Amino acid sequence: MDVRLELNNLINFFKVPVRAKDGYIFINLKIGLVFSGLKESIEKLVLRSRLALLYAKENNFSVYHKNMYKRYYVDLKIEELLYEAYAQNEFEPFFQAYVNTDTQEFIGAEVLMRWIKSDEKIIPPNMFIPILEKNKFIIEVELKFIRKIFDIYKSWQNTYSKNIPLSINVSAVQLSNDKFISEIEKIAKEFEIEKGVLTFEITESYVIDNIEEAAKTLNKLKELGFNISLDDFGTGYATLTHLKSLPIDVLKIDMTFIKSILTDKKSEIIVKHIIDMAHKMDLKTICEGVETEEQYIKLKELGSDIIQGFYFAKPIPKKEFEEIYIY
Amino acid sequence: MKQTMVESILANDYKKYFLSKIEFERDIISCYNSEYSFFLMNIEISNSFSTKNFEKAESLLTYKLIELFGENNRIYKTQQGRYKFVLKKKKLWMLD
Secondary structure: OOOHHHHHHHHHOOOOEEEEEEEEEOOOOOEEEEEEEEOOOOOHHHHHHHHHOOOOOOHEEEEEEEEOHHHHHHHHHHHHHHHHHHHHEEEEEEEEEEEOOOOOEEEEEEEEEEOOOOOOOEHHHHHHHHHHHOOOOOHHHHHHHHHHHHHHHHHHHHOOOOOOOEEEEEHHHHHHOOOOHHHHHHHHHHHHOOEEEEEEEEHHHHHHHOOHHHHHHHHHHOOOOOOEEEEEOOOOOHHHHHHHHHOOOOEEEEEHHHHOOOHHHHHHHHHHHHHHHHHOOOOOEEEEEOOOOHHHHHHHHHHEEEEEOOOOOOEHHHHHHHHHHHH | OOOOHHHHHHHOOOOOEEHHHHHHHHHHHHHHOOOEEEEEEEEOOOOOHHHHHHHHHHHHHOOOOOEHHOOOOOOOEEOOEEEEEEEEEEEHOOOO
16 A cells, blocks of 8 residues: 555545535645654654644645755744844835736736845745744734735825725635734724725635635625635635625636646636636636736636736836836 | 435544554554554644534544554544544565
């Protein structure tokens, strides 16, 4: 028996929701595996299995490797620096514009978090977001970041009389935070944010894993006047039932489909179906990750409402964004 | 998996498959003493379910683990959704 294969099969088995009498059960498994050939102490063995679990990424499964120790210590160091970065306000917004597909006019931007260290070095999000999520410090970091965005939005409105629609990513950890809604309500009141201009982007996987909780949280966000965008749409198992029961305004089609849209007919069919379905449900669609003119033309042909990607704009710092889109 | 099958799995009690920490450690030591090689799996259900759904998820997972690896490979459950599982393999000298 190949244990790796069996465990991967086990994870895959649970990727499909299990139907029970009173609803579906979604089980997201993570597995870390360690093989004991030598007589290691039990503590060491368990620690190794925990490290394997901690770094289980690909298909949520990994086998312990001695490099995991090294990585663990690097992560610990980064974690320490993250606390410092939070205190020193080193998390800065970058803005990636998105455009109306038909007119190519600028209609808003997604705000992305970047860590800019005191030596101006930019740390990519994949280096620190997973660590922030693991230790849940992301809750504090994101709330402070959202406050910063609201402040920027308001300053553009007050100084230049411009209401720039912005969309902000919110992690699943944050959405599961009991105090999230009350914190957002407080910040929105403080900055007198009007209804309907700011959007929170949530991932499809969060919705699937926490359907009841997601419905409550998203409804409250809607009541507060925020739009909801479902990010990475098409990669999980979000069904029509999910879409019907949640107050979603925008579907953001996952960029893996866009990347292969010119070479893989299946991707084109999926994107076409998502766009048609979204329109029938009065939802807007954003196609992200558009890098070429050919991709843009194809997506226009398929009826996408909004386009985002390097072909039109890269994520840029506030000052640069203001020079292009605000002044 | 058929719904009737799911219901019958959920109706079962899987407590008998769970080890205490002492039993789990004893199990590992016995593997060492009898020169068995083994795998230690650290399994986590990473959804944030309601308690009721978590119990169902655990029942299904336990059922699948037993089905895959057999009843002799019992489980040490440290907390809700966290399993440590020792899978016994061949004696060391029998390995390729």
